[in-house]
Amino acid sequence: MRSYHQKPTNPLERRKFLINGARWLAGGIVLALSGFSYRKSTAKGSLHFWQIDPSLCTFCGRCQTDCVLSVSAVKCVHAVKVCGYCDLCGGYYRANVKELNTAAENLTCPTGAIQRKYVEDPYFEYTIREELCNGCGKCAKGCNSFGNGSLYLQIKQDLCKKCNECRIARACPSNAIRRVPISKVYDLKE
Amino acid sequence: MQNRFPKPDFESGYLYPEPHYPIPHEALWSYIDVGVLLLLMSFVAWAIIKKQVRWPVTLTSVLSVAYFGFFRQGCVCSIGAIQNVALAWTTPSYSLPLYVLLFFLLPVLFALFWGRVFCAGVCPFGALQDLVHVKNYKLSKAVTGALSTFPWIYLGFALLFAVTNSQFILCRFDPFVGIFRLGGEGALILFGVLLLFFSIFTGRPFCRFICPYGAILGLFSQISFRKISITKQECINCQLCHNACPVDAIRPPYVNKVKERRAAGVHRILRYMIFTPVIIIAGSTVMYVLSDKFSKANKEVQLYEAVMQNEARPQEVQSLELQAFYGQGRAKEELWTEVEVIKKEFRIWSGIIGAFIGLIISLTLINLSAKRTRKSYEIDHAKCVCCGRCFSYCPQNQKNIISV
Numbered sequence: 001m002r003s004y005h006q007k008p009t010n011p012l013e014r015r016k017f018l019i020n021g022a023r024w025l026a027g028g029i030v031l032a033l034s035g036f037s038y039r040k041s042t043a044k045g046s047l048h049f050w051q052i053d054p055s056l057c058t059f060c061g062r063c064q065t066d067c068v069l070s071v072s073a074v075k076c077v078h079a080v081k082v083c084g085y086c087d088l089c090g091g092y093y094r095a096n097v098k099e100l101n102t103a104a105e106n107l108t109c110p111t112g113a114i115q116r117k118y119v120e121d122p123y124f125e126y127t128i129r130e131e132l133c134n135g136c137g138k139c140a141k142g143c144n145s146f147g148n149g150s151l152y153l154q155i156k157q158d159l160c161k162k163c164n165e166c167r168i169a170r171a172c173p174s175n176a177i178r179r180v181p182i183s184k185v186y187d188l189k190e
Numbered sequence: 191m192q193n194r195f196p197k198p199d200f201e202s203g204y205l206y207p208e209p210h211y212p213i214p215h216e217a218l219w220s221y222i223d224v225g226v227l228l229l230l231m232s233f234v235a236w237a238i239i240k241k242q243v244r245w246p247v248t249l250t251s252v253l254s255v256a257y258f259g260f261f262r263q264g265c266v267c268s269i270g271a272i273q274n275v276a277l278a279w280t281t282p283s284y285s286l287p288l289y290v291l292l293f294f295l296l297p298v299l300f301a302l303f304w305g306r307v308f309c310a311g312v313c314p315f316g317a318l319q320d321l322v323h324v325k326n327y328k329l330s331k332a333v334t335g336a337l338s339t340f341p342w343i344y345l346g347f348a349l350l351f352a353v354t355n356s357q358f359i360l361c362r363f364d365p366f367v368g369i370f371r372l373g374g375e376g377a378l379i380l381f382g383v384l385l386l387f388f389s390i391f392t393g394r395p396f397c398r399f400i401c402p403y404g405a406i407l408g409l410f411s412q413i414s415f416r417k418i419s420i421t422k423q424e425c426i427n428c429q430l431c432h433n434a435c436p437v438d439a440i441r442p443p444y445v446n447k448v449k450e451r452r453a454a455g456v457h458r459i460l461r462y463m464i465f466t467p468v469i470i471i472a473g474s475t476v477m478y479v480l481s482d483k484f485s486k487a488n489k490e491v492q493l494y495e496a497v498m499q500n501e502a503r504p505q506e507v508q509s510l511e512l513q514a515f516y517g518q519g520r521a522k523e524e525l526w527t528e529v530e531v532i533k534k535e536f537r538i539w540s541g542i543i544g545a546f547i548g549l550i551i552s553l554t555l556i557n558l559s560a561k562r563t564r565k566s567y568e569i570d571h572a573k574c575v576c577c578g579r580c581f582s583y584c585p586q587n588q589k590n591i592i593s594v
Contacts (some may be wrong), residue, residue, distance in 0.1 A: 022413045025453035034295050040278040042199035046287035060510045070205045070373050080206045084195025120202040148195055161263055164270040174514035
């Protein structure tokens with residue numbers, strides 16, 4: 001106490017000391033935080049991508065309307081090895097169509113993105129033209145209701161912006177859209 | 191998987207087409223992003239600490255807006271990374287990508303060593319506002335003082351919704367990402383355009399009054415090892431730098447007219463500090479009481495409420511969420527136990543974050559009452575975004591150039 005009275009500490013010196021202490025404390029906190037966070041992160045398994053789990057998807061159509069892109073990054077994909085190659089395709093034709101022809105009023109796809117090609121009697125091959133698909137999921141709904149479910153929705157990773165807060169994941173009524181690691185960027189049916 | 195129709199037996203030698211699913215070179219891009227981040231921050235640090243010139247900051251701003259903004263289009267950014275780090279801490283099932291951690295950490299480290307060099311022009315949001323800034327009108331001290339607590343409150347809520355795995359509100363209400371992507375939510379783009387319009391007349395409204403990451407960096411910048419200084423010569427109190435500063439970070443000289451012994455001043459501050467616990471407890475209580483309302487930001491809680499409403503009064507047209515819920519055959523009880531856990535988390539975290547907000551408010555109030563005498567113009571390093579506008583305004587720097 002006595003030495004304190006004899007040699008009063010300079011307030012500026014004291015402030016310098018405090019700031020120095022705060023610096024090292026902050027540095028320590030940052031290091032500890034980064035060390036701990038680093039243990040939480042694994043480069044391979046880190047969840048950085050968004051993908052639809054087809055087993056949970058209800059084909060509600062919000063993927064088309066809620067994606068931040070003007071044309072959704074969600075596209076219909078076709079599992080050829082699951083497809084039955086039917087003539088009367090639940091994904092291609094609307095329910096209860098009168099005639100099986102390619103007139104637009106008979107088809108489910110609003111943008112004409114599904115093309116079909118005759119293979120051999122009675123089989124038809126269906127292909128999705130990705131540049132036309134808007135991810136509305138109408139064909140996937142039809143295929144799931146009446147067919148094998150070979151048409152389903154997936155987020156195309158080359159189009160997806162990987163928003164930190166995915167808008168369609170928030171809008172999804174069945175929580176089918178989840179963060180996935182790079183090893184599982186597609187949830188494919190085949 | 192249902193198999194209503196058997197796999198066809200092709201006789202014509204038909205071959206299944208090979209589907210193509212593009213996988214992005216994400217690893218490569220993340221390295222490039224971190225590299226560009228490091229490079230630009232080092233460039234700015236060198237320019238403002240060592241050389242005291244502004245042109246590299248302008249150049250960095252243009253590069254950052256072009257690269258991080260229009261080319262990489264926003265995600266993941268350092269501001270949003272706060273939430274990923276917070277989520278990783280509380281949710282074991284979420285594993286944090288390493289480069290997201292780096293995006294959060296590197297600007298903080300740079301702030302600890304050289305100040306807010308990230309804000310200067312490496313952050314595309316700051317850069318965009320800085321580039322459009324033309325005329326500097328100062329806002330009144332009361333307005334800036336009140337608004338500067340908002341980033342901390344925003345941070346509190348961002349953490350609350352991130353740790354409960356509900357929403358990333360910093361990303362959801364991001365005003366600039368829509369501009370960089372040339373598309374997005376109309377209201378947010380309008381908000382972004384308005385912010386840009388205001389930043390023509392007053393510096394960086396987003397950075398000063400909204401950005402929570404800037405607030406965090408400000409903390410570290412205050413105690414950084416090397417600090418930006420306006421001039422290496424002596425200040426002649428000409429006021430030019432003060433007028434030029436877009437973010438009001440240069441405090442004018444001030445003579446404290448209240449003559450008060452140091453000990454008395456310390457005691458006065460200590461007396462104010464007695465109120466700190468009161469404000470903290472009040473903040474914590476208010477947030478705790480409101481936690482039930484906050485929990486409605488969580489999708490599972492929303493779903494549960496919709497289900498309960500439907501059970502009480504069955505609706506004729508069920509929402510898509512209800513259809514999905516009943517379609518999946520999920521049990522109501524199972525959802526309820528899940529929601530109970532979420533609501534409990536919300537109560538705990540609301541309390542903690544309420545205390546945090548209380549602390550921020552009380553520290554702000556205490557800070558207002560601490561009046562320090564300044565003999566010359568001084569930089570407030572918490573606010574300074576290292577844009578470097580003051581360098582060329584300082585006549586002492588001009589003299590230096592002429593003498594060379």
